[in-house]
Amino acid sequence: MSHNVYITEEMIPGDTDGLLAGRTVAVKDNISTAGVRTTAGSAMLADYVPPYDATVVERLKEAGATIPGKTNMDEFGMGTTTETSHFGPTENPAAEGHVPGGSSGGSAAAVAAGEADLALGSDTGGSVRCPAAFCGVVGIKPTYGLVSRYGLIAYANSLEQIGPIAPTVEEAAELLEIIAAPDDRDATTRGAHAEIGGSEPDDMREYAFADAADGDVDGLEIGIPTELLDGAEEGVVETFWDAIDELESEGASYHEVDLPSVEHAVEAYYVIAMSEASSNLARFDGVRYGPTPEYEGNWNEEYARIREEGFGEEVKRRILLGTYALSAGYHDKYYKKAQDARAWVKQDFDGALSEADVLASPTMPVPPMERGESLDDPLTMYLADANTTPINLANLPAISVPAGETADGLPVGLQLIGPAFGERTIIRAASALS
Amino acid sequence: MSESVVDPDEVEHVADLARVNLDDEERERFSEQFADILSYFETLDEVPEVEPEAELTNVMRPDEVESSLDQDAALENAPESEDGFFKGPRVS
Numbered sequence: 001m002s003h004n005v006y007i008t009e010e011m012i013p014g015d016t017d018g019l020l021a022g023r024t025v026a027v028k029d030n031i032s033t034a035g036v037r038t039t040a041g042s043a044m045l046a047d048y049v050p051p052y053d054a055t056v057v058e059r060l061k062e063a064g065a066t067i068p069g070k071t072n073m074d075e076f077g078m079g080t081t082t083e084t085s086h087f088g089p090t091e092n093p094a095a096e097g098h099v100p101g102g103s104s105g106g107s108a109a110a111v112a113a114g115e116a117d118l119a120l121g122s123d124t125g126g127s128v129r130c131p132a133a134f135c136g137v138v139g140i141k142p143t144y145g146l147v148s149r150y151g152l153i154a155y156a157n158s159l160e161q162i163g164p165i166a167p168t169v170e171e172a173a174e175l176l177e178i179i180a181a182p183d184d185r186d187a188t189t190r191g192a193h194a195e196i197g198g199s200e201p202d203d204m205r206e207y208a209f210a211d212a213a214d215g216d217v218d219g220l221e222i223g224i225p226t227e228l229l230d231g232a233e234e235g236v237v238e239t240f241w242d243a244i245d246e247l248e249s250e251g252a253s254y255h256e257v258d259l260p261s262v263e264h265a266v267e268a269y270y271v272i273a274m275s276e277a278s279s280n281l282a283r284f285d286g287v288r289y290g291p292t293p294e295y296e297g298n299w300n301e302e303y304a305r306i307r308e309e310g311f312g313e314e315v316k317r318r319i320l321l322g323t324y325a326l327s328a329g330y331h332d333k334y335y336k337k338a339q340d341a342r343a344w345v346k347q348d349f350d351g352a353l354s355e356a357d358v359l360a361s362p363t364m365p366v367p368p369m370e371r372g373e374s375l376d377d378p379l380t381m382y383l384a385d386a387n388t389t390p391i392n393l394a395n396l397p398a399i400s401v402p403a404g405e406t407a408d409g410l411p412v413g414l415q416l417i418g419p420a421f422g423e424r425t426i427i428r429a430a431s432a433l434s
Numbered sequence: 435m436s437e438s439v440v441d442p443d444e445v446e447h448v449a450d451l452a453r454v455n456l457d458d459e460e461r462e463r464f465s466e467q468f469a470d471i472l473s474y475f476e477t478l479d480e481v482p483e484v485e486p487e488a489e490l491t492n493v494m495r496p497d498e499v500e501s502s503l504d505q506d507a508a509l510e511n512a513p514e515s516e517d518g519f520f521k522g523p524r525v526s
Contacts, residue, residue, distance in 0.1 A: 051507035187493040267475045278452060287522040289511040295523045300453060302523040308455035316454050317464065320445065321471065323452040337478035343486040379470050
């Protein structure tokens, strides 16, 4: 049975030994693989074969991992359901008939279906955590700057990180150990040994994360932002509290916190992401890559025609809205205010995390949507990102771990948020649930 | 629900700036959807002015010649090239 997990199923072998030897790691199709086509889910790149590896792919190979293929995704990462892919939707192995979440839906579905041991996704506004939650697996969005973005096809640079998806917290942490390291080719990465702690680097690992998955939450203080529960569906909220009860029974305690800024996180996120996308995707001009043009008109006409052909509707929508938000007369109204909101969200989270070890929320306010349900109403799809986007705005790490199921048997994820470079803390807390 | 009207001409103007052709149907649909989405974005008006904390530092390296992609590899994905250059449409 195929879930349409892969866009390209082609085995890329790794070194013969290493920490991931004998294991398969599916890679999202916006992460460059030398000699193996990398489409980002778009017709624009249907025939694009990168001449180089992303840093994370180099690191996977050195660690001995085998890459079984490139996974399906929303076009350029723009979607919450993996339905905007040019290569058709992916089925949710944990909830047939429902979407796997997005945009890294193929990666989460590959792990859930056992088609790969582990997977890499990218998370700009929830694209690792959402599909992990919807497919009943674990996903980590690292602190901004922990993992190199070199070779990641950019959607919104200031927000995105590559992150691991795995069946268990410990395995997700093991994969994070392989990909997390400063990289000269991505100036937004940096060493963070002082904040992360743990054991010394070795040949393959800059940081230790997996040994933090010891399930010990005795004395852990959890903050629960009420704003992130307000909009959630009842079945999701019940499952969330069951998970909190479980953590409490293992020695954690919780208190509620107010984060008024997060009421504006979704709109701030979309303004910033669309603005960055409108600039990033300007590179798709049909000259360096893209469909073969016929060159009848001048540069501007050909450019606009190639982009009409090569981009799907959601991508056009976001490029246009981003162009609008940055255009003369609107920049201060939208983009500048969104940056204010981003700074406010960051302050709010820093404040809440000074009085709690982690913050907790449902990863998604809704269970997996039925397939085909959300395509005609983009605003409703955007609002489903209410709980994940604030974390990208604040540059913080977060993990989604299975919390249980709704009464209808649909997977629900618990999101645990940590301070910057607090990956070990969220990994430890999440491991108590598995 | 929205007071901000984004008429199809305005969508066309933005599409023009972004160099993306749209068909009539897309133009109509986008103008309806943009009205909803932009009126939602307008709630950003309620956000106070916030001074971002300066925690960023520049990352510099010496400006030295290093190896990079060779010309052939860089041209591999180009639909058309000539004498080692990308070939594009005429500019005007």
